[in-house]
Amino acid sequence: MASAPTTTDADLRTLAAQTAAALQSVCRDHGWALRFTPGQPMSGSAYVQFPPLRVDVVEQIITGLRRLMTYRCLECADIKRRRAKAIEAGCPQTAAAMAVAMGLHQRAAH
Numbered sequence: 415m416a417s418a419p420t421t422t423d424a425d426l427r428t429l430a431a432q433t434a435a436a437l438q439s440v441c442r443d444h445g446w447a448l449r450f451t452p453g454q455p456m457s458g459s460a461y462v463q464f465p466p467l468r469v470d471v472v473e474q475i476i477t478g479l480r481r482l483m484t485y486r487c488l489e490c491a492d493i494k495r496r497r498a499k500a501i502e503a504g505c506p507q508t509a510a511a512m513a514v515a516m517g518l519h520q521r522a523a524h
């Protein structure tokens with residue numbers, strides 16, 4: 415019987431570093447210049463840490479996150495509308511083309 419793979423502290427540090435970099439990158443994409451660093455592994459878990467944030471910066475982040483959660487993409491809405499119209503009009507080629515367009519748009523924009 416094969417033993418379960420062990421997660422070493424080195425693995426956890428690597429995971430923490432990758433996660434910190436990914437989080438920093440996503441935040442940068444949204445205009446938040448935050449610095450995340452890998453933390454010390456504890457009790458078999460990886461951690462990411464960040465320096466204390468000023469309350470006004472956190473308020474900006476909260477506002478930005480709320481906007482992202484309620485954001486409605488106009489292009490998504492347009493593609494959905496055109497697909498629905500094509501289905502209603504009995505035009506499967508156009509409906510299929512809109513499904514493809516949605517896939518491409520999702521990959522490019524979201």
Ligand SMILES: [Zn+2]
Pocket residue numbers: 487488489490491519520523524
């Ligand atoms: Zn969209």
